[in-house]
Amino acid sequence: xxxxxxxxxxxxxxxxxxxxxxxxxxxxxxxxxxxxxxxxxxxxxxxxxxxxxxxxxxxxxxxxxxxxxxxxxxxxxxxxxxxxxxxxxxxxxxxxxxxxxxxxxxxxxxxxxxxxxxxxxxxxxxxxxxxxxxxxxxxxxxxxxxxxxxxxxxxxxxxxxxxx
Numbered sequence: 001x002x003x004x005x006x007x008x009x010x011x012x013x014x015x016x017x018x019x020x021x022x023x024x025x026x027x028x029x030x031x032x033x034x035x036x037x038x039x040x041x042x043x044x045x046x047x048x049x050x051x052x053x054x055x056x057x058x059x060x061x062x063x064x065x066x067x068x069x070x071x072x073x074x075x076x077x078x079x080x081x082x083x084x085x086x087x088x089x090x091x092x093x094x095x096x097x098x099x100x101x102x103x104x105x106x107x108x109x110x111x112x113x114x115x116x117x118x119x120x121x122x123x124x125x126x127x128x129x130x131x132x133x134x135x136x137x138x139x140x141x142x143x144x145x146x147x148x149x150x151x152x153x154x155x156x157x158x159x160x161x162x163x164x
Contacts, residue, residue, distance in 0.1 A: 001072070001079055001080060001081050002078060002080045002081070003080065003081040003082075003083060004037055004038075004080060004081070004082050004083065005037070005038040005044065005047075005083050005085070006035060006036060006037055006038065006047075006082055006083065006084050006085065007035040007036065007038065007044055007047050007048040007051055007084075007085050007087065008032070008033045008034070008035040008067075008084050008085070008086045008087070009033050009034045009035050009048055009051070009052055009060065009063065009086075009087045009088070009089060010033045010034075010086075010087070010088045010089075010128075010129075011034070011058070011060075011088075011089055011090070011092060011096070012088055012089070012090045013090065013106065015108060015109050015110075016106045016107060016108055016109065017106070017107055017109060017112065017129065018033075018034075018056075018096055018104055018105070018106055018107075019031040019032060019033065019104070019105060019107055019112070019113070019117075020032060020033070020034055020055065020056060020096075020102035020103060020104040020105070021102065021103040021105065021116075022101070022102060023100065023101055023102060023103060024100070024101060025101070027118070029116075030116060030117055030118060031105075031113055031116050031117045032117060032118065032121075033086075034051060034052050034055050034056055034058075034102065034104075035047075035048065035051050035052075035055075035084075036051045036054075036055070044085045045063075048060065048063065048085075048087055052092075054099070054101070055099055055101050055102040056096040056097060056098075056099065056102055056104045057094055057095075057096070057097040057099065058092045058093065058094040058095070058096050058097075059092060059093045059094055060087075060089045060091070060092045061091050061092060061093060062089060062090075062091035063087045063088065063089040063091075064087060064088055064089070064157075065085065065086070065087050065133075065157050065160050066086050066087060066088050066128050066132075066133050066134070066160075067084070067085075067086030067124070067128055067133060067134045067135065067160065068083070068084070068085060068086065068134075068135050068160040068161065069084045069086065069124065069134070069135070069136050069137070069138060069151065070082065070083055070084070070136070070137045070138070071084060071120070071137075071138045071139075071140060072137075072138070072139045072140065073138075073139075073140040073144070074140070074141075074142045085160075086128065086134075088128070109129055112125070118144065119140075119144060119145055119146055120138050120140065120146050120149065123146065123149060123151075124136065124151055127151070127153065132153045133153060133154045133155070133156075133157065133159070133160060134151050134152065134153055134154065135151060135152055135154050135159055135160055136149065136150055136151020136152065137149065137150055137151070138151075
């Protein structure tokens with residue numbers, strides 16, 4: 001099974017979270033955080049900054065790792081293991097701007113459009129937004145539904161670096 005390292009970033013502004021509508025490719029027409037694949041020779045943190053610049057023209061200058069989730073899912077007609085490194089930030093340079101790939105939008109924390117997001121997001125994202133760090137594993141069906149999952153809250157960032 002092929003494995004991919006990916007980043008996922010949520011910008012926070014008071015009681016709001018920035019989500020972006022994916023305009024093309026994997027996840028098209030879904031709201032999500034900002035992120036993507038870690039390129040060869042690139043650290044997770046370098047990929048996080050690069051993806052944010054590419055997708056919404058913002059440079060994050062401070063961020064905290066809050067999650068590590070592994071998803072077994074079908075992607076590009078192949079079963080893959082996606083290692084998702086999740087971050088939050090409330091410090092960045094620039095204004096979130098629409099690009100060819102993403103259309104950013106601010107949402108109140110009590111009005112997140114879970115019905116327009118990945119089905120697993122409603123299971124784990126509220127825990128992160130409450131200020132917890134999480135680590136877990138999800139198995140998705142071919143139609144992106146959650147077949148099985150578990151995640152736990154953890155107390156240290158060190159616990160967010162190894163497989164689940």
